[in-house]
Amino acid sequence: MDRDPTLRSRRSFLDMVIGLGFTGLAAAVLYPVARYLIPPVRSGPGTRSVVLDPDDPAQVDPETRIFVFGSRPGILVKGPGGQWKAFSAVCTHLSCTVRFQAESNQIWCPCHNGLFDLNGRNIPGTPPPRPLEEFEVHEREDESGKKTLLVSKGRSA
Amino acid sequence: MAQRLKGLIQWLDERVGLGDIRALGTHKQVPIHRHSIWYYFGGTTLFLFGVQAITGILLTLYYRPSPEEAYESVRFITGEVEFGWLIRAIHGWTANLIILVAMIHLFSVLFLRAYRKPREGTWFTGFAMLLLFLGFGFSGYLLPWNELSYFATRVGTEIPGAVPFIGDTIVQVMRGGEEVTGATLSRFYGLHIAILPAMFTLLLGVHLFLVQRHGMSVPESVEKASAGKPARTMPFLPNFMLRDMVGWLGVLGLLAGLAALAPEGDGFFVKLELGEKADLFGATPAGLRPEWYFLAMFYSLKLLPGHIFGIDWLVGEQVGVLCFTLVGAAFFFLPLIDRGKRFLLVRVAGSLVLVWLIVFTILGRVMK
The missing domain is CATH 1.20.5 (Single alpha-helices involved in coiled-coils or other helix-helix interfaces)
Known part of the structure; x- marks a missing residue:
């Protein structure tokens, strides 16, 4: 009303x-x-570089070629030209940890059979859509004459 | 004694109104026909959920959700706590069985078109509960913090990253950070024992209320055949309930047998062994596979190349995830899609999905 x-x-x-x-x-x-x-987001600088002895099994796994890079795994291989190459070991498909495969001389991801060549490039026809993130490798010699590798994230990364 | 009991019942009846509750149960009738067997799968799922709630609560008494202690505490449960191995084995086996039984329940409802008006809401809540089961399975899998569960979680939580724009945020919220760490474990624990159970209980309440409200659905073919004649039924209480409970007893026996004979799973589809503790920097073990109910999706992702037809913007993983999402959405909205005479289409599509699920699950398990 x-x-x-x-x-x-x-x-x-x-x-x-x-x-x-x-x-x-x-x-x-x-x-x-x-x-x-x-x-x-945790503040503070993330790991930018590590020093590796490529022949020390405690630092680089002799079979899978995996090493620890800060909070993530990295992978160290001898490239096609015989030079050292290092990449993030996190697969660009679904972030499993990739490993070196001696039989095929390639980098292999066991989760979905993704393959990369030794330059870190994803092999077409396998699941990964992008190459592995590459690290810079510098060979150096310490005072005792022992060869070590300085692996660092590129400036672009 | 009997007099006392009667007195107590009367006392309660005067205050609570027991008669109404009894009427609710006795009014319900269950139709008898050649498809009646499918009525049992919903109740069986409910029973298995009860088993999960009880064994899950028992496991929380010893389990510790941190990367330092999780693996060790599960080892303690299976190795030192009396019957700890049994409780864990039953929880693990039931987790697998419940998804199988719920899927049978879903497909029987689909093929008998039991989701049709007025039971759309029952379907929506039921399908949502199946998704929650998958969430339970995924979050529970990480809790032992072993090698397999760690990598399975890394892959699984990466998948939403394929979603445009907000993918990265979803991944971060799921992981509690950039990587799968102790923060992820805390989150998954909270999800597994508090958030998912709360959501599930809510949906279950609505689902059961709707089932009670509408009564059991009668398949169209049966309705047609018995046109005019009154359909044969049996009372829910006690006839159907007692039959249901015989089934539950059988399932409980099956569970006890499986848990006792294969406490670490069958080693093929169901893997419950603890294995190695998660190593955050270790190589992914070869032959890594998710739980069987994710195998079909897993194998599909394995087959899709990085770029479909070599086209730059057609990223295999994104196309795959988009397809799974569309199929899931089509299932959820099925009662709205199937209007009028589209049931043939639903039957064909449903059969295709079922065949895909079965074939790819087996292939995902068998293929290297």
């Missing part, structure tokens, strides 16, 4: 205010929860 139009508009105005209030409340609750779910 509300013939008075001002009564109608007053009611709908109040409905709107209450609706806005609840929407605001929901946002105020959901926003912190959503932000809470996204993990904070």
Whole structure:
């Protein structure tokens, strides 16, 4: 029986205010929860380089050619020209750890049979869509005449 | 004594209204026809969920969710706690069986078109619960923190990265960081024992309410055949319930047998052995495979090349994930898609998906 139009508009105005209030409340609750779910990015520099003795089985696994590069695995192989090559060992397909395969002289991912050549290039027809991330390798000699390798992330990375 | 009991029942009845509850149970009738066998699979899934809840709660008493202690605590459960091996084996076997039984339940509902009006909501909640089962399986798999589970989780959590724009964020939220670490373990633990069970309980409540509300669906062929004549039925309480429970007893016996004879799984489809502790920098072990219910997707991803037809923007992994998502969405929205005379299409498509699931699961397991 509300013939008075001002009564109608007053009611709908109040409905709107209450609706806005609840929407605001929901946002105020959901926003912190959503932000809470996204993990904070750890500050501090990540590993940029490591020094490796390629013949030390404790540093480079003799079979799989895997070494530890900061918080991720890397892989060290002798390239086609006989020079040392190092890559991130994280497969570009679905991030399994790749390994050196002596029989085929290729880098192989055991998860989905992805293959890379010794230049880290993905072999067409296998699942990986991109080459492995390449690290720079510098050979150096320490005071005792022992050869070691300095493996570092390129400036572009 | 009997007098006392009667008194107690009457006391309760006056306050709670037991009569209404009894009426709810006795009114329900279960139709009898040649497809009645499929009615049992929903109840069996429910029973298996109960087994998972109980064994899961028991496992939390000893399990410790941290990279330093998780593997050791599972080793402690299976090696030192009395009957710990049994509790873990039953939890592991049931996790596999429940997905199998739920899938049978789903496909029987699909092929009998039991999702048709008014039971759309029952289908939606049921399918969502199957997805939650997959989530339970995926999150629970990491908890022992062994080599296989670690790498399986690395691959599995990488998959949403194929989603355009927000993929990386999803991966980070799932992992609790850039990599699979202890943060991932904490997250998966919380997901596995609190978030998923809460969501599941909610959906289960709605699902059971709807089943009670609508009664059992009668297949169209049966409806047609018995046109006019009253269909044969049996009361849910006690007739059907007792039959259901005979089935549960059989399943419990099967579980006990499997857990006792093969506590580490059958070694082919179901692998429960603990193996080596996860080594974050180790090479991925050769022959790594996910749980059997992910094998069909796993093998499909294995077959897809990095770039389909060598086309740059057609990334194999993204195409694969998109296809799985579309098939999943089509299943979820099935009751809305199947309107009028589209059932033939649904039957053919459903059969194709079923054949794909079976063939690729076997291939995924057998092929190198």
